[in-house]
Structures are given as C-alpha cells and as structure tokens.
Amino acid sequence: MKSRKRYTGLLYLTPWLIGTLVFTIYPFVSSLFYSFTDYDLISKPKFIGIANYVEMFTSDPDFLNSLKVTIEYTILTVPIQLTFALFLAFILNFKLKGINFFRTAYYVPSILGGNVAVAILWKFLFTKEGLVNQMITSLGGKQVGWLSSPSNAMFVLVILGVWQFGSSMVIFLSALQQIPLDLYEAAQVDGAKKWTIFFKITIPLITPTIFFNLVMQLVNKLQEFNGPFLITNGGPTKSTYFTSLIIYDNAFKNFRMGYASAMSWILFTIIAILALVIFKTSDRWVYYSDGGNN
Amino acid sequence: MDAETINNKVRRNHLINATWRYILLIVTAIIMIYPIIWLLGASFKTNAEIFGSIGFLPKHFDWSSYVKGWKTGTEYTFATYFLNSFKIVIPKVIFTVVSCSLTAYAFTRFEFPGKNFFFGIVIATLFLPAVVTRIPLYLMWRDFHLLDTYVPLILPTLFAQESFFVFMLVQFMRGIPREYDEAAIIDGCNSFQILIKILLPMMKPALITVVLFQFIWSMNDFLQPLIYLSSVSKFPVAIALKMATDASSGFVPWNQTIAMSLIALIPSLVLFFSASRSFVDGMSAGGIKG
Numbered sequence: 001m002k003s004r005k006r007y008t009g010l011l012y013l014t015p016w017l018i019g020t021l022v023f024t025i026y027p028f029v030s031s032l033f034y035s036f037t038d039y040d041l042i043s044k045p046k047f048i049g050i051a052n053y054v055e056m057f058t059s060d061p062d063f064l065n066s067l068k069v070t071i072e073y074t075i076l077t078v079p080i081q082l083t084f085a086l087f088l089a090f091i092l093n094f095k096l097k098g099i100n101f102f103r104t105a106y107y108v109p110s111i112l113g114g115n116v117a118v119a120i121l122w123k124f125l126f127t128k129e130g131l132v133n134q135m136i137t138s139l140g141g142k143q144v145g146w147l148s149s150p151s152n153a154m155f156v157l158v159i160l161g162v163w164q165f166g167s168s169m170v171i172f173l174s175a176l177q178q179i180p181l182d183l184y185e186a187a188q189v190d191g192a193k194k195w196t197i198f199f200k201i202t203i204p205l206i207t208p209t210i211f212f213n214l215v216m217q218l219v220n221k222l223q224e225f226n227g228p229f230l231i232t233n234g235g236p237t238k239s240t241y242f243t244s245l246i247i248y249d250n251a252f253k254n255f256r257m258g259y260a261s262a263m264s265w266i267l268f269t270i271i272a273i274l275a276l277v278i279f280k281t282s283d284r285w286v287y288y289s290d291g292g293n294n
Numbered sequence: 295m296d297a298e299t300i301n302n303k304v305r306r307n308h309l310i311n312a313t314w315r316y317i318l319l320i321v322t323a324i325i326m327i328y329p330i331i332w333l334l335g336a337s338f339k340t341n342a343e344i345f346g347s348i349g350f351l352p353k354h355f356d357w358s359s360y361v362k363g364w365k366t367g368t369e370y371t372f373a374t375y376f377l378n379s380f381k382i383v384i385p386k387v388i389f390t391v392v393s394c395s396l397t398a399y400a401f402t403r404f405e406f407p408g409k410n411f412f413f414g415i416v417i418a419t420l421f422l423p424a425v426v427t428r429i430p431l432y433l434m435w436r437d438f439h440l441l442d443t444y445v446p447l448i449l450p451t452l453f454a455q456e457s458f459f460v461f462m463l464v465q466f467m468r469g470i471p472r473e474y475d476e477a478a479i480i481d482g483c484n485s486f487q488i489l490i491k492i493l494l495p496m497m498k499p500a501l502i503t504v505v506l507f508q509f510i511w512s513m514n515d516f517l518q519p520l521i522y523l524s525s526v527s528k529f530p531v532a533i534a535l536k537m538a539t540d541a542s543s544g545f546v547p548w549n550q551t552i553a554m555s556l557i558a559l560i561p562s563l564v565l566f567f568s569a570s571r572s573f574v575d576g577m578s579a580g581g582i583k584g
Binding site for chain 1: 315318319323329333345397401403404420425426427429431434452460485510513514539551552555567
C-alpha cells in the first residue's frame, strides 16, 4: 500500500516534472551556455568565453544605462505601489455596509492594470493634449511635455507601474482578513490608539505578506517591458530604455542571441542577489505566528 | 458620567468614524474610476473634440469610431483578433486548471522521494525571472518548427508551469481536512475519484480564481505573442491594439484606438463580474501567505 502510494504521488506529479525539465531547467541552463557564445541564428553558436560580458560592461554604454534606469524605476515604483496597495486593502477591510460594492469598484481598474489597452490609454492620457494636460491648463497651469522630457517620461511609467497594484492589493486584503478580531479588541480595551494598533498589530502580523509581495514586485518590475515598449519606446534619449528592452532588441532585432543571453543572466543575477538579501534579512523583520517555522 | 452618556459618546464616535470611512472610500473610488468614465465618453467624440474638452459627455454621440476602429487598417477586423485571442486563452485556462490541480494534489496528499526538493523548485520558479529562459525557449520552438503557431503560447500550461497557480492551489488544498479523503476511501473511491468527486468541488472558489487570473493575464499577454507570432492573421487583440497606434502617417486616430481599447477590456470585465463573488472568497480562503 505504502509503496503503491509513492508511485501514485509521482504519477500525479509527472506533467509538472516533465514540464519543469523541458520548459524551465533546460532553458535555464542552456541560456547560461548561450551567454558564452556568439550566435546569430544562422551559423552555429560559436564559443567566445566571457567576451559578451566584457563587451556589455566596457563598450556598450546603453546596457549600463539600461541597468541604471531599470533599477531607478524599480526603486521608485515598488515602495509606492506596495504602500498604495496596502492602503487600499486597509480601507477595503473596513466593516461597513456596502463594502462589497467598493471592493468590486476597486478591483476593476486594478485587475485591468496590466492590459495593453490600459498602457495605450495611459499613453493617450499623457500625450501633449491628453486629459492630464487638459486638466492642468483648465486649472491655469502650463502644458507639460510628459513624454518628451526624460524625468517626466520616467514619472509616467512609474505611475503606470504603481497603478498595477491589483494583485498586491488582493493578496494584502486576504492577509488582513485573516487577522483575528480579538487581537484588535484586546488592544482597544488596553486603550491603544488607532495608529498604534496599525503599526504594532496589523503591520507585524502581515509582514509575511509584505515580504511575499515585495519579492514578487521586485522580480516583476526589474523585468518591466510593456510600459516602456508601448508608451515611451525607450525614449526620450534612452531615458526609459529598460534592460528588458535592450535584451529584446538584441535578441529579436539584431539576432545576437548569445549577447542577449548574457545580458539576461546579468539581470537574473541582480534579481537573485536582491531576493537573497531580502530572504536573508527576513528573519529580522518578518514575523511568523507559528514561531518562525516557515 | 453615567453609563448612558458614555454609550451615546461611543455611538457618536462610531458614526463619525463610519462617515469618514465612507468619504475616504468614495473619494478614492472616484479618482480610480473617473479616467475610465472619461475615456468611455471620449470614445464617442470626434478626434478634434477629444483634445478640446475636459468634460466626459460628447457634444453628440458619434459611433463611427467604433465602426472604423473595428474594421482596422489591416485586412482583418477585430473579430479575427478576438477569435485569435480566445483560441489562445481558452485552452490555456483549461490546461492550467487541470495540470495545476494534479500537481497540487500530488504535493498535498502524497508522500514520495524528493517531495521537499520538488516543492522547493516550485517556490524557486515562483520568483524565477522569465527573461532568463526566454531566448532558449524561442530557439527550442524554432527547432521544433513551431514558431508562428499558438503551440509555444499554450503547451507549457499543460505541464503546470505557472508556479503561482500551483502554489495557490496547494495552499487551498492544505486547508481541506484529510477526513474527507479517508471517508471517501472507505466508500471505495480510488485516489483519482477522491480528487474529482471530493476535493475539486470543494475547491471551486480557488479554481475560479485560477480561471479568472489566467484568463485576464493571458488576454493581457503581449511579449510572448510579440516574440512567437509573425503573421498578422494570427495576432491576438493585444498586438492588434499596438498596431492601431503605429499609424505610419504619424497621425493616430485616438478616438478609434480608445474605442477598441475599451472593447478589448470587455471579456475580462464580463468574466470578472460573473465570478467576482467566488473570486473574493477564493482569494481570502486561499490565504496566500509569504
């Protein structure tokens, strides 16, 4: 019985096992291999050692710039987005009549946040005579060139990135709903102020969720592609030429597969180091109610 | 102070509190919804009027942006692009539900060698950036001669390759007491019948959440079709929308683009509203913890 059950478990796992080997582990390993080659899709991959890595750091200022602007974008977007998502989850967790109506109303824009249609509409809102500038001029201000100055273009993308708060908000909300009510009641009986309750009870109890969202969003935002591709096209003057864009251009426009693979390994390394640092420091700030047994 | 005045004070505080909360909720909702309403109005305006008025009601309703936008500047209409999107999205959703349920079942209800290691891989791939596997996958599909087909977009979902969903279903399935399985075994169910007859019906909210997320994410997917598809006749809505803004003359008919963008949001919205109750339940019961 026991050994038969062993087989049964593995049987149910078979699709995942095959898929992980073919669609994850094989490409993961082979992209490292390609990163040491020169490969133009026509002739065979040629092994060139670390030449790709040398090139991107010594003679390709666009790549270094892309790392700089991608990190800048991530550092700006992730904290604002998570704070905003937590704020929305917090007010949606109010025990009020009709709260479900508000939940639905908030989900709608958030759930559509990643849509290409939204990115296109976003571009329109920030064009020279779009809604945002119309509002500014009707209040007596001057038209702003949202997509023509580097810092403004970055700002437009950051705001779009923050707008994609949907999944973080939903995950925060489900965490807030799991906090036992008697903890709040006990704190109120002890005379704790609202802000004290929020920072001393709510925040510590949802640190595992903050941790999860933080890592998820860092991984997502460091790979951001749609926003810069659809709205700014990397410009102006490459100020939003993110790393995903330069990888895409090298792989699928210049057909330099080896070089693009090397770039994606650098991006991967950055993401992995960041995630590792967060994981390593997590026992200092992430609170697990079951005594650290995660 | 006697008990009654204290009571009144508490009640009044509650009322003030609730009022502030409603105001906060309403103001935030307006900020989030207004752009969408404005765009809805703008889709009925002429191109000239869009850039001239901040109000959302058009002077007169002009349907032509929808008619012309639907026809597109290509040889296909949006009907083709929508059909293409569904040809990709519907198999993806079905395959994801099936394969991720099987995988979650293996991880929650069985013991086998290497289980912890394999689950470690699920967690690691949850955070694995797609950028690092993209190029070899492209080369692999090219060697299979499957570029410019829907296979590269769909097939991986048959193998439970989206760890987010596996993880979510594992969390949810762990919450179902094993007593149900044991009772079913006594009734003579085999392990597959337990999954189909007992566990999956109980997981309906979680499964609906998977359907909803996978549907919306696949409709939104832009980069993968961009890489794998090259024939216009096979493009999904996301790529068709991008093409509409690439007007070669440099003049973008914004009213048509807005109209089509809004239409593109409809399938996701319809699904969301028809599933929203289960979705809200599924997210909270699934309890994704870090």
